[in-house]
Structure formats: C-alpha cells, structure tokens
Amino acid sequence: MKFSCWRFCRVLLLLWLAAYSGMLSAKTWYVGILAPRGVQAAQQEWQPWLNWLSTQWENETFILVPMQLADAEQMIADKRVNFVLAPQAQFLSMKTGVEMRWLATLSRMDMAQPKAAELVGSAVWVRKDSGLQDIAQLRGKTIAAVQKNAFGGFLLGYKLLYDAQLRENRDYSLVFTGYPIDQTLLLLDRKQVDAAIAPLCLMEEMQSQGVVDSSQFQLLHPVNNHSVCAGSTELFPNWSLAALPDVPDSLATRLGSLLLQNQADALLPGWSPVVASTRVEEILHRIHRHPFQQSVWAGIKNWVSEYKTWVGITLLLVALSFLNYAWVSWLAWRRQKQITQAYEQMRTYERMMMHADRLNILGEMASGIAHEVNQPVSVIRHYAEGTRYRLQKQQTHTELIPVLDKVIEQVERITQIIENLRKWAKSERNDQSVPVNIAQAVAKSVQFVRLQNDRHLMDIHINIPADLVLLTVPSVIEQVLVNSLLNCWQQQATQVDMSIRSFDEPFLGITITDNAGGFSQEQLDFPFVPFRTNKDQGLGLGLVICERLMRVIGGGLLLDNRSDGIAGAVVTLKLPLKKHSNPKGVKASS
Missing domain, CATH: 1.20.120 (Four Helix Bundle (Hemerythrin (Met), subunit A))
Structure with missing residues (x-):
C-alpha cells in the first residue's frame, strides 16, 4: 500500500513539473498601437487581429497596448512594449534611441470606407462661410492640429504652409489638440479656430458617424491622392509593424513571414514588404524637421x-x-x-x-x-x-x-x-500578320454575337471605312471584339457605337462605346487585375486575356468612361498602324 502511494505521489509531482515548465516557457508580448481616435476604437480595430496572432503560437500571447502620440516616444524608450504598429513616417521625427526592425507594411483595407487611422495623409479644412479659398489666405489665422510631431495630423499640413511662405508664430498661430484627433474638426465646427489640419479621411468618418456635417466645410489645396477621401496632400505608405531589440530574431523573422504569407482571410489585415521612407525623409528635410x-x-x-x-x-x-x-x-x-x-x-x-x-x-x-x-x-x-x-x-x-x-x-x-x-x-510573340479588312472583321464579330445572343438585342452602329486594311492577326482582333461586345451584352447595353479613333503615335484604334453604366473608378485605376469580376459565373480573366493578346500583336487595350453625360463604357483596341501598301488590290482576311 505504501509503495502504491509513493508511485502516485511521483506521478503527481511529474505532472506538476510539466505544467510548471509549460508556464515558464509561455511568453507575453506587448504590442503598442497608436490610438488616434481613442482606446475603444483601437481595441475594436486591432484586438481581433491580436487574438488571431496569439493562436499561431502555442505559448506566445500578444497583448494590445493603445498608445497616445505624446507618450509613444517614452514608452518605446522605456521598453514598455515589444512591438510597435504605427505609420513608419511617424517615428522618423522621434528620438527614441531604440533600433526598430520593421517587419511588414499594411496593404489591404476597405478602400470603400477607409478610416482616419488607416491612410496616411493630411486635409486642411476651413468653414465654407469663412470665405477662405487658398492656403496663403491663412496668414494671421489660428489653425488646429493634432500634435507637433504628428505626421498626418500636422507635419504634412505644415509643409503646405511652409511652401506658401507662411511661418509658425510669425504668420499664424497653432492650437494642438492631442488625441483623440476628432478635436481638430470639432474646434473648427465650433468656430474656435479658423482652420484645421486633420488626418486624411477623418472628415468622411465623422460625417458617416453623424458627428459633423461635411457640407459646412471646404477643403483647401485639394489634390488627387488616389483614395475616396478628400485630401490636401499625397498619400503615404500605410502603417507598419516593427519589433524592438528585446524580441528574439527567430520570433521576429517568423512573425514577418507569417504576416506576408497570410493573405487569404479578408477579415484580417493584409500585409506587404516594408515600404521605403524615402519620400518622408525628403519632406522632413524640406521643412527642417x-x-x-x-x-x-x-x-x-x-x-x-x-x-x-x-x-x-x-x-x-x-x-x-x-x-x-x-x-x-x-x-x-x-x-x-x-x-x-x-x-x-x-x-x-x-x-x-x-x-x-x-x-x-x-x-x-x-x-x-x-x-x-x-x-x-x-x-x-x-x-x-x-x-x-x-x-x-x-x-x-x-x-x-x-x-x-x-x-x-x-x-x-x-x-x-x-x-x-x-x-x-x-x-x-505572334508575328503572323496578314492584311485584314477592319470593317469586315468588325461585321463578322457583330454577326457572331447577334447569333449567340438574340434574346437581348443591342442596337449596334458601325462607322468604319469599308476599305480600311491593316496588317494584323485576324483571330486576335475578332476574339477581342467578340469579348468586348459580349461584355456590352452582359451589362444590358441597348446602344453600341463602333468607330475608328486616331492617335498621335503610329496607332489606330477601334472604339466600342456603350450605354451600360461604365466602369468603376477601381476598375479604371487597376484595369487588368486577374480573377476580379462582378459576374456571378465569371472568372475575371476576360479583360486580362484580351489586354495581353493585344500586347502580343504590338497593340494595347484602353478602358475609359463616356464624357458626354451618358453613363457608359469606352473600350479601345489600339492597333499598330501598319497599312497594307495596296489595300484595295489585295484580298484581305476578315
């Protein structure tokens, strides 16, 4: 009986030691994340990602530490966090004395409704009833900004003032609101300041939340920043994740690889290799910061x-x-x-x-x-x-x-x-060019589309010279024409015009214009992305294949929307202008 009790105690001791060794091997890592719109917003935005991250290691836990911009520099210097997630540009003006290893940069977000904590840029706002129309008119005015070292919340707007020959404390006065960044626009809304330097997308986000009425404000120095948000400056690289020196190289390397490989889950943020900060350094150098x-x-x-x-x-x-x-x-x-x-x-x-x-x-x-x-x-x-x-x-x-x-x-x-x-x-490269009668090739493609899709008739007008003959590849031209016309039919177009377009370069274009609504801005900005489609049964390869085929024969495919007030698309087949020496005397392939 004593022997059995002794064996039982030994088993309990071994189990306790195993559990204790597991507790000793467990590690907690603190991830400092800037919280420009407050702690609650930061937790709602980033806690699901940290929870997922903790599931990727058996004994590693990642804890969210929301940081105020005013405290971030000291928290990093005191090593109260192990990782940092913030705009990389923000830390170029800080003197933390700590070497950061940048692992990855955010690349995927909801571009339809971006948030002020996602895109890096600035917007200079005034009230519409102020009568201010230009940056130079802010001389003698009071301007609200987030903080003196805030990149999107001050420094980018400061460069606009600097380029307009306006100097701080001499030509204008500043009011720094700190976090949350909403205070910049709230002060402007209450007419307590004359202008506000706000992070990009803050106005749109507060408008969607019913906090402010954007129709009461006016943007100064508007530029095209390739986003849905109105801005006064260009768009800069997104937020980046960095590891501090106390993080082992093995963990930092594995974490960086994990982020770059995990692109499948649309609910989690997407990542890309770290983007260089060259442009940011140029701006800081320009304004002596x-x-x-x-x-x-x-x-x-x-x-x-x-x-x-x-x-x-x-x-x-x-x-x-x-x-x-x-x-x-x-x-x-x-x-x-x-x-x-x-x-x-x-x-x-x-x-x-x-x-x-x-x-x-x-x-x-x-x-x-x-x-x-x-x-x-x-x-x-x-x-x-x-x-x-x-x-x-x-x-x-x-x-x-x-x-x-x-x-x-x-x-x-x-x-x-x-x-x-x-x-x-x-x-x-396909160099099997033959004389092709363009009008006959177009008519043949139209006939094929009509035979295949007679349930929804399109009124197709063709305005192409009957004697136009070019040296090209007929199968490619017909394939791209048929694909383009089928797209018009699938979008329920009722009116299609086909004509010839001239270029300054040695090219000739076959233009297909419809009235089916046109392309979205995303499709025009990134026109030939594989596997992107709005059709239930589509693969998203039609335009990609057509564009590549046109390039194979030395031409191209151009996409645009109509500019005559009618919602519709314009597709142009750009062909090398190699006219046959005697187009009427040679039998051309159609």
Missing part, C-alpha cells in the same frame, strides 16, 4: 550659448557646424540612395515572383484547356467534314452544306482561340 537636422541645430545652439563672448570660437563653431551639416546631409543622401536601391530591387523581385506565379497558373490552365478541348473539337470537325463530303457526293440536302461550312469555320475559331491562350500564357 529631420532628426539629423534637429541634432545639428541643437548642438549649434548649445555651443553658441556657451561661448557667446568668444568671437574666435564662435567663428570656429560656425565653420564646424557647416562641415557637420554637410557631413550629415551627405550621410542622409547616401542612406536615401541605398534605401531607394534596395526598395527598387525588392519591388522588382516581387513583380518577378508575381509574374512567374501567374504565368505558371495560367500556363497550367491553358495546357489543361487545350488537352481537354482539342479532342472533342477534332471529332466535331471530322463529323462535320464527313457529313459535308457525303452530302456533296450524294447531292442530297444541299441546303445544309453552308451550315456545315459555318460549323467548320467556328471549329477553326475555337482552335485558334486555344492557340492564342497558350501563346498568351507563354508570352510568345
């Missing part, structure tokens, strides 16, 4: 104050300061050049990898389609040719012979389309 510049001028001020009675030493200090400034500027320039080169190499490698991956996938698709389709197509052709031969020989049902000719012609078309797809995937 670069950390290197600040350290130089602070040293000059201390030296002048200490030796103000010594003229000789003052002159020496001026010379030393000039040399020091030149040296630091050269270091900054060299660093900027190195970062730019590294960034370009990284982007080139990324593009090569994406291109190779896409070509591999589409190459497999093309091979699979060719393998699966060629055999039944060949059988169809043999049956059609055999039937046609028998009818000709027996002189019976001769009215079916033209129908069989059409079948054989369409089989040839299918074979050529498969060949074009294979060449598209392998980037093969």
Whole structure:
C-alpha cells in the first residue's frame, strides 16, 4: 500500500513539473498601437487581429497596448512594449534611441470606407462661410492640429504652409489638440479656430458617424491622392509593424513571414514588404524637421550659448557646424540612395515572383484547356467534314452544306482561340500578320454575337471605312471584339457605337462605346487585375486575356468612361498602324 502511494505521489509531482515548465516557457508580448481616435476604437480595430496572432503560437500571447502620440516616444524608450504598429513616417521625427526592425507594411483595407487611422495623409479644412479659398489666405489665422510631431495630423499640413511662405508664430498661430484627433474638426465646427489640419479621411468618418456635417466645410489645396477621401496632400505608405531589440530574431523573422504569407482571410489585415521612407525623409528635410537636422541645430545652439563672448570660437563653431551639416546631409543622401536601391530591387523581385506565379497558373490552365478541348473539337470537325463530303457526293440536302461550312469555320475559331491562350500564357510573340479588312472583321464579330445572343438585342452602329486594311492577326482582333461586345451584352447595353479613333503615335484604334453604366473608378485605376469580376459565373480573366493578346500583336487595350453625360463604357483596341501598301488590290482576311 505504501509503495502504491509513493508511485502516485511521483506521478503527481511529474505532472506538476510539466505544467510548471509549460508556464515558464509561455511568453507575453506587448504590442503598442497608436490610438488616434481613442482606446475603444483601437481595441475594436486591432484586438481581433491580436487574438488571431496569439493562436499561431502555442505559448506566445500578444497583448494590445493603445498608445497616445505624446507618450509613444517614452514608452518605446522605456521598453514598455515589444512591438510597435504605427505609420513608419511617424517615428522618423522621434528620438527614441531604440533600433526598430520593421517587419511588414499594411496593404489591404476597405478602400470603400477607409478610416482616419488607416491612410496616411493630411486635409486642411476651413468653414465654407469663412470665405477662405487658398492656403496663403491663412496668414494671421489660428489653425488646429493634432500634435507637433504628428505626421498626418500636422507635419504634412505644415509643409503646405511652409511652401506658401507662411511661418509658425510669425504668420499664424497653432492650437494642438492631442488625441483623440476628432478635436481638430470639432474646434473648427465650433468656430474656435479658423482652420484645421486633420488626418486624411477623418472628415468622411465623422460625417458617416453623424458627428459633423461635411457640407459646412471646404477643403483647401485639394489634390488627387488616389483614395475616396478628400485630401490636401499625397498619400503615404500605410502603417507598419516593427519589433524592438528585446524580441528574439527567430520570433521576429517568423512573425514577418507569417504576416506576408497570410493573405487569404479578408477579415484580417493584409500585409506587404516594408515600404521605403524615402519620400518622408525628403519632406522632413524640406521643412527642417529631420532628426539629423534637429541634432545639428541643437548642438549649434548649445555651443553658441556657451561661448557667446568668444568671437574666435564662435567663428570656429560656425565653420564646424557647416562641415557637420554637410557631413550629415551627405550621410542622409547616401542612406536615401541605398534605401531607394534596395526598395527598387525588392519591388522588382516581387513583380518577378508575381509574374512567374501567374504565368505558371495560367500556363497550367491553358495546357489543361487545350488537352481537354482539342479532342472533342477534332471529332466535331471530322463529323462535320464527313457529313459535308457525303452530302456533296450524294447531292442530297444541299441546303445544309453552308451550315456545315459555318460549323467548320467556328471549329477553326475555337482552335485558334486555344492557340492564342497558350501563346498568351507563354508570352510568345505572334508575328503572323496578314492584311485584314477592319470593317469586315468588325461585321463578322457583330454577326457572331447577334447569333449567340438574340434574346437581348443591342442596337449596334458601325462607322468604319469599308476599305480600311491593316496588317494584323485576324483571330486576335475578332476574339477581342467578340469579348468586348459580349461584355456590352452582359451589362444590358441597348446602344453600341463602333468607330475608328486616331492617335498621335503610329496607332489606330477601334472604339466600342456603350450605354451600360461604365466602369468603376477601381476598375479604371487597376484595369487588368486577374480573377476580379462582378459576374456571378465569371472568372475575371476576360479583360486580362484580351489586354495581353493585344500586347502580343504590338497593340494595347484602353478602358475609359463616356464624357458626354451618358453613363457608359469606352473600350479601345489600339492597333499598330501598319497599312497594307495596296489595300484595295489585295484580298484581305476578315
């Protein structure tokens, strides 16, 4: 009995030691995240991501630490956090004394309704009833901003004032509100200031929440920043994640790889390689807010104050300061050049990898389609040719012979389309150009679309010279024309115009204009993105394949919307202008 009790105690002791060793191996990591709109908003935005992150390691836990901009520098210097998530530009003007290892930059967000804590930029707002129309008119005014070292909440707007020859405390006064950043626009709304430098998208977000009425405000110095939010400056790289020195290299490396690989879950933020801060450093250098510049001028001020009675030493200090400034500027320039080169190499490698991956996938698709389709197509052709031969020989049902000719012609078309797809995937150059009568090629494509889609009729007007002949590849032209017309039909277009467009370059365009609503701004900004479609049964490859086919024959595909007040799309097939020397005297392929 004593022996059994002793064995039982030993088992309990071993279990306790195992549990205790597991507790010792567990590690908690604190992630400091800027909270420009308050702690609650930061928790709602980032806590799901940290919860997911904690599930990726068995004994690692990631805790959210919302940071105020005023306290962030000291928290980092005191090592109260292990990771930092914030705009990379924000930390270029801080003197934390801590080396940060940047792991990844945010790349995926909801561009339809972006938030002020997602995009990095500035908007300078005034009230509409103020009569202010330009940045230069802010002379003598009071301006609200977030904080003196806030990049989007002050420094970018400060550069606009600086470029307008307005100087702080001399030409205007500032009121810094701190976090939450909403106070900048609230002060302007209450007419307590004359203008406000607000982070990008803050006005739109507060408008959607019913906090302010955006119709009462006016934007100064509007620019196209390629976002849905009105802004006064360009858009800068998104927020980035950095590891502090106390984080092991193995964990930092694995975390960076995990973020870059996890792109499938749309509910989690997307990540890309760290974006270089070259443009940010240029702006800080321009407005004399670069950390290197600040350290130089602070040293000059201390030296002048200490030796103000010594003229000789003052002159020496001026010379030393000039040399020091030149040296630091050269270091900054060299660093900027190195970062730019590294960034370009990284982007080139990324593009090569994406291109190779896409070509591999589409190459497999093309091979699979060719393998699966060629055999039944060949059988169809043999049956059609055999039937046609028998009818000709027996002189019976001769009215079916033209129908069989059409079948054989369409089989040839299918074979050529498969060949074009294979060449598209392998980037093969197709130089088999022949004289093509453009009007006949267009008419043939229109006839094919009408035969296939007679349930919804489109009124198609063709305005193309009947004798226009170009040296090109007829199968490519017909395939792209048919695809474009099918898109018009699928979008329920009722009116389609087809005409010729001239370019300053040696190109000629076939323009297809419809009245089916047109393209979205995202489709125009990024027109040929694979697998993006708004059709229930579509794969999102039609426009991509057509654009690549046009480039294979030396042309291009242009997308635009109508500018005559009618909601509709304009698709232009851009063809090399290689007219046949005697277009009327040569039989052209159609």
